[in-house]
Amino acid sequence: MTAPATQETPAAPAAEAGPREIYLIGNTVDELGGVTAWTHQMARLFRRQGHPVHVIGIHEAELKLTLPGPPDYPVTALYPSHPPTARPLVGRRRLSPAARLYERRRLAAKQAAVARLSGILAQAAPGAVAVVTQVWPMEWLRQADTSRVRLIGMSHESYAYTRACHRHRWVKENYPHVDRWLVLTQEDADDWITLDGMQNVGAMPNALAHLPATPSPRTGRNVVSIGRLADQKGVDMLLDTWALVAPHRPDWRLRIYGAGEDETALKNQCTSLGLDSSVEWRGRTDDVPAALAEGSVFVQSSRGEGFPLALMEAMASGVPCAAFDCAPGVREIVRDGEDGLLAPPGDLDSLADRLLRLTGDQELRDTMGDKARVNVQRFSEAHVLERWEALFRLLDR
Amino acid sequence: MTTEPHPADAPDLSVVVPADAGPEALRACAASVLEQTLRHSEAVLVDPGRDSATTRACADLAARHPGRVRHVTAARGADPRDTGADHARGTWVTFLGPGERLQKDAGRNLLAAALDTGADLVAGTWTRLPAPGEKLPRGAEQAEPAWQRPLHTRTRTVGSLTDAPGLVVHDSLVTGFCVRRSLLDPEARPAVRHEEAPPVGDLLFGVRAALAARTVTLIPNTITTHRAAPDPAADAPARITAAARAARLLARHGHPGLAAARERALLTDHVLPCAAALLSMDREERARTAAQVAPLLAGHLGADALAPLDPVARACLRLLADGDADGARDAAYALANPGTVVSPVVAHAGRVHWRPGTEAAPSTEAAPGADPLDVTELGLQYRPFARLDLLNTVTRATRSQGRLLLVGRIVLPAHALPGRPEVTATLVLTCRDQPARTLTLPVDDIRYAKDALVWRACADLTRLLGARGVGDRVWDPALRVTAGGETLTTPLFAEPETVKPAGALRARPRLGRLTGDTWQPYVTAHHRLAVCLLARRRPARLAEKLLHYATHFRPARALRRRLAAVAARRKRLAGQAVKARVYRTLLLRLPVRKGQVVYEAHMGKQYGDSPRAIHEEAMARGLALRPVWSYAEKPDGFPADARLVRRWSWPYLVALARAQYWVDNQGFPHALDKPRHTTYLQTWHGSAYKRMGFDEARVKTQNDPQRRRLQRAVDRFDHFLIRAPHDADTLGRAYRLDPDKLLPTGYPRNDRLVAAREQHAPRPPLAEALGIPDDRTVVLYAPTFRGGPGHKDAELPLDVRRFAEEFGSTHVLLVRSHYMERAALPATAPGTVHDVSGHHDVSELLALADVLVTDYSSIMFDYALLDRPLIHFAPDLDAYTADRGSYFDLRERAGGPVVDTQDALHEVLAHLDEADPHWKAARARFAEEFGAYDTGGAAAAVVDTLFAAHTPRRRPKPCPASRRRPAERSGT
Structure with a gap:
């Protein structure tokens, strides 16, 4: 036991293994949100690789996602809008004709949706896989005929986050029935295995979509934050932290990108902390690399995360990060002390300390930023795609 | 999609199954391979060729699943596992023991990890069948070794075994792992082979494979289940031998640290369970086992190996190594029932030894473990007779004239009853299901013998044990001994072979002979004597059968389920959620x-x-x-x-x-x-x-x-x-x-402290209640609550025993752990340490203390008001502040010295008088900064503000302190 671990040589590209039909099945096909964006990103990638792709959603969403271009693969929604929720006929409802009618119609609609899904999957050629991006569609899939495809489940949240909500029960009920299911990091997978005894779990990271041609020059004296202005993103904690940093760094600005329901409350908080002169509210942005190009440090103060894309994008732009270590995904992306700095979740003093270290040391920013840009490429589309192909091969064995 | 792979394809995983446990077990093993989600796997059945049924089963399975199951015959002179490995075609090989099964995703998980990391060996976890009478954690169907979980919490790949020592230190690699087949090449040197039968071959194979692998990956997944439960008595000699050989193997391969750890683990994993098994054996078997094990222990009981163990465990091992089967059995009883005194310990020159004659050894201040029979740490010398759980062994049980005759022997250390006062005893039988019901019977004779009290009782159970026959069928006898004004109750330790001659006694239950007709003495699972009511004669047996039918036929089962559901519903209705809802919707409207x-x-x-x-x-x-x-x-x-x-x-x-x-x-x-x-x-x-x-x-x-x-x-x-x-x-x-x-x-609670500072009042009455002499310095130790749920047994950072040894003659230590945790204090000399955790009133304790030792508990702010010496003993101050965050730097603004080792604490305490004047100013500053408003009139001010609208009744009520309900724990 002296030689270092030898990595298995990367297997041949997928083209050699031949095309394979891939169905991507999620809650919706077009909702504005991380999972749908991921679905279409992966659909494009699989498509480019030569695999036929079919994106299936349970329903069409109201808030639509803007895609870079029209998809060159079929997209199907089983319901035109959110399907009616189940209202079991118990208690008083058992006697109500209206409730009975509602339930009958709901079941009929569901049966139709299941039949449609079965019809699509029945045409699958041998070797086809269905990737279930969220656990909810399992309610339909478990009734549908899936004998011609291999099912791969996914959960795009950290273990702790799922554990704290109703989806924990859904996962425990549904995912024992898939061939394999995936969480974002090995640490999350280990938790599902040891704490919930689920044995068919693996890990699959999200892919970094885009590596900017030139990294940020890291000359602008700006700390950048990008994220929805919602409670989960912890911008309130960021403002409190900035109140500790700003007095020591009068020439630095905190640029907050994003919009959301908490915007007014956060702006009020900013004013009451007396930070109006050092915080810039930049609103929503579609050009993330441009926003990062003007920054030298990226900060993330979330309460919970899965596999945060924003961190990866910042690193791809060569901007070093300071972040709360709030989920396994964060520590998987940022190697603390090497290509970024992590602080214990909720510990404002520590996060302020990390920001002071990064803003006060040009050399540290440069070394960490350069390393970050190199290191984050282990999540490049090519690498992640290769991991998917390896998984498909494993399931064939 | 589910086509079987072509037989010509080399499988990814070969599972070697030695067919040496009969056709049934073989079929179960093979089925678990066939059900693998990894279809590129094969089962290699190695037929020892001993019985035709097994051979037929092998052939049948191979014929029905060509390409997935192969049938090979064990080579003469070779271990079947090695034969199987030679025939395996998979890139990876794993082995199943008799009756073991592969979890259905095991193959896929092993292969995924192997391909991902390129390791030569992938180890997962395994579970085994429970031993008879073994208690499993809630919801678990199978047992798993205690050391396994921590080893496999995270998926990881190690290049050196020292990074995952548990793999070779414990019997981890006996199943639940796979190795690259190229490692098993018989020509390789050193060869990774089984060579011998299990358990020796198994264990050594795992260690050899781990040593040969360049890298090892550990995964948390369950790989095999249904491993046979260990039989510590029967396997012990072989397992001890195997473990010792594994230790030598590790040492030879340049891992002296792992070898030493393996030696230590051998004692806890194999020898102590073997000692526990002695309790269930008869005399002959016990002597034989002890004689087998004793020579194997030579050289394994070094001071290093014994030091981390409990003193009773050390003594137990020493006695076993000396071939003292009965002594080791008694020690094992003490291990199972902590606190029991099973041998006549003797105090000599400040040390306490297991039994007379052993104190001759030089009793220097040696490291623990140097003398395994030194049990000073237990603190038995300080316990009075009534608080010594003395072992009471039944030496004879017979039937005499329709009565149960019991003769027993109570171990009696010399210091327990000095001067041999007059001793009396009674036999008390307690109903197991209704502990309030007891029957007290006289004891014919109890007298002193060498290192013991011997007693004899004749119980006329037939006439005197007036059980109803329903709900009171089991009774536990115990002996209540009174000597020198103290009373001790000891349960009766018994062995089946002693109790057997007692036979059975007639019973006359009050509800009639149909409920039972025989009192049967027996030995419980905890090795204690008990008597139970049985149905032996035909009418009672018939009644029992009828009753069983009436309570177990289908409607009765349904009724029971229904009742359980109703009970669960009632419990839910009494739960906090329901109460809170009723409170919000109804109670809040009350006037x-x-x-x-x-x-x-x-x-x-x-x-x-x-x-x-x-x-x-x-x-x-x-x-x-x-x-x-x-x-x-x-x-x-x-x-x-x-x-x-x-x-x-x-x-x-x-x-x-x-x-x-x-x-x-x-x-x-x-x-x-x-x-x-x-x-x-x-x-x-x-x-x-x-x-x-x-x-x-x-x-x-x-x-x-x-x-x-x-x-x-x-x-x-x-x-x-x-x-x-x-x-x-x-x-x-x-x-x-x-x-x-x-x-x-x-704070109103602090008014008393301000008053105490200003009046220099004498010590509160609590001092007298605790029996603290005036000349002793009272030190109150009150650390903060640490940990959280699951940390209830957190250890005190202060070594109380050491403190008592050093300051016992001049100081008294009061220990108050935070109100949310209870620390178990070690036994010390009487009058040196008091546990005051249960005392309701903290300010009373503070007023009593001459010195406060605390870490960063908020009690420090209150105590500062007294202007008495305050010492911060906080070994984990930096870790705690980093973890929880703090509002100020304690070291900078403390009102007394901040020390982080017990040595430093003792040093400060020893020189308190000289050093204290220097702290006076700091203390005053501390008190002012954190308690400026505490001027002694808080209660009055609060009552003035809050209850301003209420006028006094005409006659003030008498002082409430005199009318308190008696407190059970107060002042103890």
């Missing part, structure tokens, strides 16, 4: 009861703190109030002049809903909203050092609804007491309190 005050301290765990001081002040003034006190578990120690309600009971909820005032120091349940008509005084329970409330990292990272709930709970406060501007800056901000709500009165 106010003028003058009703609900008091609560530390969530009902105490009658104390500031709420008590306010209550006493209000009662002393004779205000026309209706006081109600909430208690958590028992009302003992709570005042008799108030109505007492149990926390979360219906009367509690009604009292809260109708109260005009709420007074509390920590927070009434968050789910209960404050009624419109109520004024809430939050006295709080201490100034803040660590971050609190919304300043806490834990709270900050909670989601919005959780933080909103906390805010809602905090918004209920109408007044909040503070002791200094520091509180306003910390607690006031942390809980986002309106500055108008802060009452700068100081």
Whole structure:
């Protein structure tokens, strides 16, 4: 036991293994949100690789996602809008004709949706896989005929986050029935295995979509934050932290990108902390690399995360990060002390300390930023795609 | 999609199954391979060719699953596993023991890890069948070794075995792992082969494979299940031999550290379970086992190996190594029943030895483990007769004239009954299902013998044991011994072979002979004598069968399920969620009861703190109030002049809903909203050092609804007491309190401390209650609560025994662990250490203490008011502050020395008189900074503010202190 671990040589590209039909099945096909964006990103990638792709959603969403271009693969929604929720006929409802009618119609609609899904999957050629991006569609899939495809489940949240909500029960009920299911990091997978005894779990990271041609020059004296202005993103904690940093760094600005329901409350908080002169509210942005190009440090103060894309994008732009270590995904992306700095979740003093270290040391920013840009490429589309192909091969064995 | 792979394809995984446990087990093993989600796997059945049924089963399986199952015949002279490995075609090979099964995803998980990391060996976890009578954790169907989980929590790849020592230190690699087939090449040197039969071959194979692998990957997945339960008695010699050989193998391969760890693990994993098994053996078997094991232990009981063990375990191992089967069995009983004294220990020259004759060994201040029979640490020398759990062995049990004749022997250490006072005894039988029912029978004879008390009793169970026959069928006898004014009750330790000759006795249950007709003495699973009522004759047997039918036929089973459902529903209705809803929807509409005050301290765990001081002040003034006190578990120690309600009971909820005032120091349940008509005084329970409330990292990272709930709970406060501007800056901000709500009165509980400082009053009566002589310095040790749920048995950072040895003659140590944890104190000389954790009133303890030793508990802020020496003993100060965050630097602003080792603490304590004057100024500053408003009139000021509208009744009530309910724990 002296030689270092030898990595298995990367297997041949997928083209050699031949095309394979891939169905991507999620809650919706077009909702504005991380999972749908991921679905279409992966659909494009699989498509480019030569695999036929079919994106299936349970329903069409109201808030639509803007895609870079029209998809060159079929997209199907089983319901035109959110399907009616189940209202079991118990208690008083058992006697109500209206409730009975509602339930009958709901079941009929569901049966139709299941039949449609079965019809699509029945045409699958041998070797086809269905990737279930969220656990909810399992309610339909478990009734549908899936004998011609291999099912791969996914959960795009950290273990702790799922554990704290109703989806924990859904996962425990549904995912024992898939061939394999995936969480974002090995640490999350280990938790599902040891704490919930689920044995068919693996890990699959999200892919970094885009590596900017030139990294940020890291000359602008700006700390950048990008994220929805919602409670989960912890911008309130960021403002409190900035109140500790700003007095020591009068020439630095905190640029907050994003919009959301908490915007007014956060702006009020900013004013009451007396930070109006050092915080810039930049609103929503579609050009993330441009926003990062003007920054030298990226900060993330979330309460919970899965596999945060924003961190990866910042690193791809060569901007070093300071972040709360709030989920396994964060520590998987940022190697603390090497290509970024992590602080214990909720510990404002520590996060302020990390920001002071990064803003006060040009050399540290440069070394960490350069390393970050190199290191984050282990999540490049090519690498992640290769991991998917390896998984498909494993399931064939 | 589910086509079988072509037989010509080399499989990924070969599973070698030696067919040496019969066709049934073989089929189960093979089925678990065939059900693998990894279809590129094969089972290699190795047929030893001993019986035709197995051969037929092998051939049949191979014929039915060509390509998946192969049938090979064991080569002569080779281990079947090695034959199987030679025939395996898979890139990876794993082995199944008799009856073991592969978890259905095991192959896929092993292969995924192997391909991902390129390791030569992938190890997962395994479970085994429970041993007879073994208790499993809730919900578990199979057992797993205790050391396994920590080893496999995270998926990891190690390049050196020292990074995952558990793999080779414990019997981890006996199943549940796969190796690259190229490693098993018979030509390789050193060869990775089994060579010998299990358990030796298994164990050594795992170690050899781990040593040969360049890298090892550990995964948390379950790989194999249904491993046979170990039989510590039968396997022990072979397992000890194997473990010792594994240790030598590790040492030869340049891992001396792992070899030493393996030697230590051998004792806990194999030898101690073997000693425990001695309890269930008969005399002959026991002697034989001890004789087999004893020679194997030579050279394994070094001081290094013994040091980490419990003193009783050390003695047990030593006795076993000496071939003393009965002595080892007794020690094993003491291990199973901690605290039992099983041998006549002797105190000699300050040390305590296991038995007379062993104290001759040089009793120098040697390291623990140097003399395995030295059990000084147990503190038995300090325990009085009544608190010694002496082993009482039944030496003879027979039937004599229809009665049960018992002869027994109680171990008696020389110091237990000095001067041999007169001794009497009775035999007490307790009904197991109704412990309140006992039967006391005379003991014919009890007298002193060498190192023992011997006794004889003749119990006429037939006539005297008046059981009904239903609900009282099992009775446990125990001996109650009285000597020198002290009474000790000891259960009867017995062995089946001793009890067997007693046979059975006639029984005459009061409900008639149909319920039972025989009293049968037997030995329980805990090796104690008991008698149970049996049905032996035909009428009773028939009645028993009928009853069994009536209670077990289908409608009865359905009825039982129904009753259980009703019980569960009732329990749910009595739960907090339902109560909170009823409180919100109904109780909150009830009208106010003028003058009703609900008091609560530390969530009902105490009658104390500031709420008590306010209550006493209000009662002393004779205000026309209706006081109600909430208690958590028992009302003992709570005042008799108030109505007492149990926390979360219906009367509690009604009292809260109708109260005009709420007074509390920590927070009434968050789910209960404050009624419109109520004024809430939050006295709080201490100034803040660590971050609190919304300043806490834990709270900050909670989601919005959780933080909103906390805010809602905090918004209920109408007044909040503070002791200094520091509180306003910390607690006031942390809980986002309106500055108008802060009452700068100081804490009512501290009035007593201010008075004690100014009057130099004599020691409170508590000193007398605890029996503390005037000339002793009283040191109060009160560390903060650490850990959280699951850390209940946290160890005290202070070594109390060491403290008592050094300062026992001049000091008295009072230990108060935080109100949320209870520390078990080690036995020390009487009068040196007192556990005062259960004492309700902390300020009384503070007033009693001459010196306070604490870490960063908020008690330091209160004690500073007394202007007495204060020492911060905080070995983990930096870790704690980094973890929890703090409002200031303790080292900079402390009111006394901050030390982080016990040596330093002793040093400071020894020279307290010289050093203390230098701390006077710092202490005054500390007291001023954190307790400026504590001027001695807090209770009066609070009562003036809160109860301004209430006038005194004509005649003030008598002093409430004299009317308290007797407290069970108070002052002990």
